[in-house]
Amino acid sequence: MQAALDAAGQGPRGANPLVGAAILAPDGTVLSVGYHRGAGTAHAEIDALAVLREKSGGSLPNLSACTMVVTLEPCSHHGRTGPCAAAIAEAGVGAIVYAAADPTAEAAGGARYLLDAGVAVRAGLLSGPALELNQRWFRAKAEDRPFTTLHIAQTLDGLIAAADGTSQWITGAAARQDSHGIRARVDAIVAGTGTVLADDPRLTARDADGRELERQPLRVVVGRREVPASAAVRGRDGKFLQLAGHDPAAVLGELAARGAGHVMIEGGATVAGAFLAADLVDELVLYLAPLMLGTGIRSTGDLGISTLADASRWRWDPVAPARTLGADLRLTLEPLPLARHNERP
């Protein structure tokens, strides 16, 4: 299960949970591992079977004495991919061990399906770490809303623009390319009218040469001020939406109704502050450029916090806490579960 957990962490956070799977020989040897690479791609169990098929020269060996371990109960629904439970039974896997039950109504039932298909099933192994790995994803699911990623690119002293408003580019090419990779994975990207009027961003996902990628998020501008007809964010592909208010729950409800499973908050400080204050940020991706400005525009607005004891508390994402990207540092954090808020003095 540890191998499956480690594999799970290789995938990106987003609309789907991080899931890993491993196929074990009767003596416990790991024959293959697989993981989920994000919404629309093969689930971890299918990935592990595909890896083993390739290793075995194109066809699967007899798996009746083998065990598949997976960090989350195999799904039983037809989403963008077929149900994993059926594929596992069809591959002839003898036994399955999963860590955590799938809490979502539409995907649950995989264990029942497997038992009925004659597969031995065991649940609960390392379920603590498996639940912890996706704690904010489970919470977003429970709240029936999209998973949100807040993106901030700032200086060491917490500024996103200089005093005269110049902000292009605080981070270098590698960090910017990394954030375009997030844009390409999300379903919608949210920016405030202030940012749109100040910077006229396109909010599209582009490659290193500036060409638009095939998959584009819905570009969402929140706020009452009018977005000019000439604004770059409008584009020509119809993937533009303006919402009059920026109440975070209302914005997410609107985007969920449009099918969004993963939303990226691009900024600026007012919108970022509103989502932070509402505890509706599931993942914080903070690009830290090795610069100091002293004065300028801050990355976050008022969070309604006046004393240190009430600070918004985070922890480094256990999967990908810090990584250098060119001259910059990418930090990834998630909100500290509320029960742990009081652990710090």
Added chain:
Amino acid sequence: MQAALDAAGQGPRGANPLVGAAILAPDGTVLSVGYHRGAGTAHAEIDALAVLREKSGGSLPNLSACTMVVTLEPCSHHGRTGPCAAAIAEAGVGAIVYAAADPTAEAAGGARYLLDAGVAVRAGLLSGPALELNQRWFRAKAEDRPFTTLHIAQTLDGLIAAADGTSQWITGAAARQDSHGIRARVDAIVAGTGTVLADDPRLTARDADGRELERQPLRVVVGRREVPASAAVRGRDGKFLQLAGHDPAAVLGELAARGAGHVMIEGGATVAGAFLAADLVDELVLYLAPLMLGTGIRSTGDLGISTLADASRWRWDPVAPARTLGADLRLTLEPLPLARHNERP
């Protein structure tokens, strides 16, 4: 030489340069490595000889066919430790290869001494990386002033205190203990009157249990406002000094005259900003706590920068760029050499 450079990076930056040394057998095998652990401790060459002596059961083997490689020209002066050149000759080392010449008048002459003592000498191997490793130290020496470390403990959004002034403790115990380790190594610690009046800090170096360590820095308060007779910073050991102005060059000149080789800037934002604006920070140690406050007191004051192109540019210390300390992250940076300021767009 690479082994010596790697060893050099294990020491702390401060009053002395980072130096590493390795002793090689005639066939090139590394017999021992040593490094300098900070002002007052054995130099790298002596450390490498001591390591070899211990490995060899208490006495040195015949070194006449061996080579010592060291990242900086061995010193020839009697500082707090004896001259390395004499110790190397006395140990019977056959040949010495060093990377960079010692630029300081008082320590130079080691190569000359060794040649006169019959030791084969070669200079310049990997001198680029060796000079780069200590570029800011060489600069401080050239400017005839102490090496400075700026210490900042801040939230993710660049704040050192909440709106109501609460700042104890933004970072956790491990990060605070790490910063007491720096206090214990420096000769003087500088804080502004604003910080002293707001927080009444002791500015002493203490262990994990809060007990004062044996070696204490001079506690220096800069600014014209009166420090109350009851202020904790005054202490009872006589190691207290107030300087009326906080012009950074004047402060460093005053402390250099008192024998300080390494000065730590404790803050607050006004003092930190003054040293940053004057380009008189050689090392930035930034403790980043996984907290957000939104509003509060910023870590740096006005640096006289109004547009992004003029930003103060840094790079991650190649020796120790990022390290977790409990829940916090310690980042270490040094100013980007001026010639490279234009490398970023």
